[in-house]
Amino acid sequence: MSNIHQSGWRPTSPEAGESATGTFTGNRALMLEEALIFEIGSTETTGVEVAEPAKVASRLGGLARSAPIGLPGLSEPEAVRHYTRLSRQNYAIDLGLFPLGSCTMKHNPRLNEKMARLPGFADVHPLQPVDTVQGAFEVIHQLAHWLVTLTGMHSVAMSPKAGAHGELCGILAIKAALEAKGEGQRKVILVPESAHGTNPATAAFAGYSVEDIPATADGRVDVAALKARLGPDVAGVMITNPNTCGLFEREMRTISDAVHAVGGYVYCDGANFNAIVGRVRPGDLGVDAMHINLHKTFSTPHGGGGPGAGPVVFSEALTPFAPLPFVEKQGDHFALVEEETAGEHHGKSFGRMVAFNGQMGMFTRALTYILSHGADGLRQVAEDSVLNANYVLRSLENTLDAPFAGSGPCMHEAIFSDEGLPEGFSTIDIAKGLIDEGYHPMTMYFPLVVHGAMLVEPTETESKAALDQFIGALRSVAERAKAGDESLRSAPHFAPRRRLDETLAARKPVLVWKDPELAQAAE
Numbered sequence: 221m222s223n224i225h226q227s228g229w230r231p232t233s234p235e236a237g238e239s240a241t242g243t244f245t246g247n248r249a250l251m252l253e254e255a256l257i258f259e260i261g262s263t264e265t266t267g268v269e270v271a272e273p274a275k276v277a278s279r280l281g282g283l284a285r286s287a288p289i290g291l292p293g294l295s296e297p298e299a300v301r302h303y304t305r306l307s308r309q310n311y312a313i314d315l316g317l318f319p320l321g322s323c324t325m326k327h328n329p330r331l332n333e334k335m336a337r338l339p340g341f342a343d344v345h346p347l348q349p350v351d352t353v354q355g356a357f358e359v360i361h362q363l364a365h366w367l368v369t370l371t372g373m374h375s376v377a378m379s380p381k382a383g384a385h386g387e388l389c390g391i392l393a394i395k396a397a398l399e400a401k402g403e404g405q406r407k408v409i410l411v412p413e414s415a416h417g418t419n420p421a422t423a424a425f426a427g428y429s430v431e432d433i434p435a436t437a438d439g440r441v442d443v444a445a446l447k448a449r450l451g452p453d454v455a456g457v458m459i460t461n462p463n464t465c466g467l468f469e470r471e472m473r474t475i476s477d478a479v480h481a482v483g484g485y486v487y488c489d490g491a492n493f494n495a496i497v498g499r500v501r502p503g504d505l506g507v508d509a510m511h512i513n514l515h516k517t518f519s520t521p522h523g524g525g526g527p528g529a530g531p532v533v534f535s536e537a538l539t540p541f542a543p544l545p546f547v548e549k550q551g552d553h554f555a556l557v558e559e560e561t562a563g564e565h566h567g568k569s570f571g572r573m574v575a576f577n578g579q580m581g582m583f584t585r586a587l588t589y590i591l592s593h594g595a596d597g598l599r600q601v602a603e604d605s606v607l608n609a610n611y612v613l614r615s616l617e618n619t620l621d622a623p624f625a626g627s628g629p630c631m632h633e634a635i636f637s638d639e640g641l642p643e644g645f646s647t648i649d650i651a652k653g654l655i656d657e658g659y660h661p662m663t664m665y666f667p668l669v670v671h672g673a674m675l676v677e678p679t680e681t682e683s684k685a686a687l688d689q690f691i692g693a694l695r696s697v698a699e700r701a702k703a704g705d706e707s708l709r710s711a712p713h714f715a716p717r718r719r720l721d722e723t724l725a726a727r728k729p730v731l732v733w734k735d736p737e738l739a740q741a742a743e
């Protein structure tokens with residue numbers, strides 16, 4: 221074992237692709253280098269002390285491990301330092317503006333956290349007797365009520381655990397409804413070109429073939445092309461509204477009517493609900509099913525893998541097919557409906573999405589958020605998120621190409637393209653330059669309908685001062701690109717790591733650590 225195992229740090233080696241920092245440790249003041257846990261840990265170190273097991277007869281039937289397991293051992297302070305150092309290399313909404321488009325990275329109010337940590341919510345178990353979790357059920361029931369009210373829909377399935385999971389839930393309900401009508405031959409789902417990747421993936425996963433609907437030059441669904449494609453083989457459409465170009469689909473009602481007229485269903489991707497909450501009810505637009513990302517619109521924390529929550533609201537037509545279980549108020553009591561009851565409104569459920577009831581912690585946070593904002597506050601969320609995005613759009617439209625700036629205001633996100641950047645410079649250089657300015661990059665190269673897209677969603681929780689600083693940073697980076705500043709092409713320069721070969725990393729990911737000494741010995 222080499223000496224780095226005990227040290228907790230590793231001198232920066234220029235050969236390893238890192239530029240020398242000039243310090244002995246590789247640290248730069250408070251920016252601390254951190255090696256892989258395998259390089260820090262040694263099999264001789266451990267954070268726990270357990271007595272040697274008494275001699276017992278092996279019951280492993282000859283399957284006992286003969287070689288060391290090779291897991292790194294760390295003492296408790298080493299383990300704490302390792303993960304704390306790594307955590308400091310993360311960007312977070314608690315550190316600064318997080319412009320990632322379509323993700324609605326807004327501030328997570330601390331009141332939400334306080335409520336979610338109340339022992340009566342935080343410590344409940346899904347297998348507890350129903351009588352002992354009435355308060356938790358009341359939270360689920362109240363949140364369900366507000367989601368149905370805000371969307372103008374008929375019912376809601378609370379159990380799906382994220383947006384994409386909600387999409388699957390909605391499409392499975394559509395499938396069940398079609399099969400109940402004897403129309404299982406409908407095998408095509410139409411999806412606009414600008415759709416989030418999860419939409420076609422969901423439709424394909426549920427056994428449908430996906431066909432693209434083109435966009436018009438102003439960034440919206442080409443309604444004529446959509447109508448021309450409708451027919452007896454079409455199960456439905458999946459449309460994001462506001463769409464991923466940051467624009468409201470003004471023809472949504474026309475689209476829904478046309479789809480219904482040929483016997484199909486309308487799925488709306490509601491991930492962008494933040495822009496219209498309190499102002500537009502998707503139920504009024506003819507939507508049959510829509511997921512709501514509680515972790516976007518309703519401020520429950522996300523990024524770094526969740527947990528999210530993706531309740532799905534349903535029209536009256538799809539309600540009988542919604543998944544189980546759900547919470548129902550029966551007199552003073554909240555009951556958990558877990559099985560189909562023939563003739564009831566949930567009599568034709570397609571089944572379950574999850575083992576239990578969904579993400580209790582996220583429900584508590586989302587309901588706290590809704591109640592603390594109230595009707596006027598939620599409406600202001602939508603208005604301010606749209607105002608902030610338009611401020612970004614208008615502040616930068618003369619610096620970066622803004623393909624839809626001419627078609628009027630945007631919704632909650634502003635989109636730019638790489639048009640007009642000099643030869644050799646593209647969106648990625650701007651994104652990497654932003655890292656040096658201390659920002660997480662915006663969503664890039666998505667949606668695909670905009671060349672070199674940069675999708676910026678500031679959200680309503682940013683102040684004008686915060687927006688001005690971000691706009692200044694983005695303008696400065698864009699101007700460096702336009703002036704052909706070569707240093708931008710190797711940015712970031714101030715981040716813990718330099719620019720990576722992202723194609724290589726995606727195509728040939730190195731997912732398993734190999735001990736270099738063992739690898740050398742094997743040669």
Ligand SMILES: *Cc1c(COP(=O)(O)O)cnc(C)c1O
Binds near residue numbers: 322460513528
């Ligand atoms: C975030 C998002 C999704 C997927 O939601 P997850 O909760 O990440 O699964 C789907 N569509 C759009 C437009 C989104 O922004």
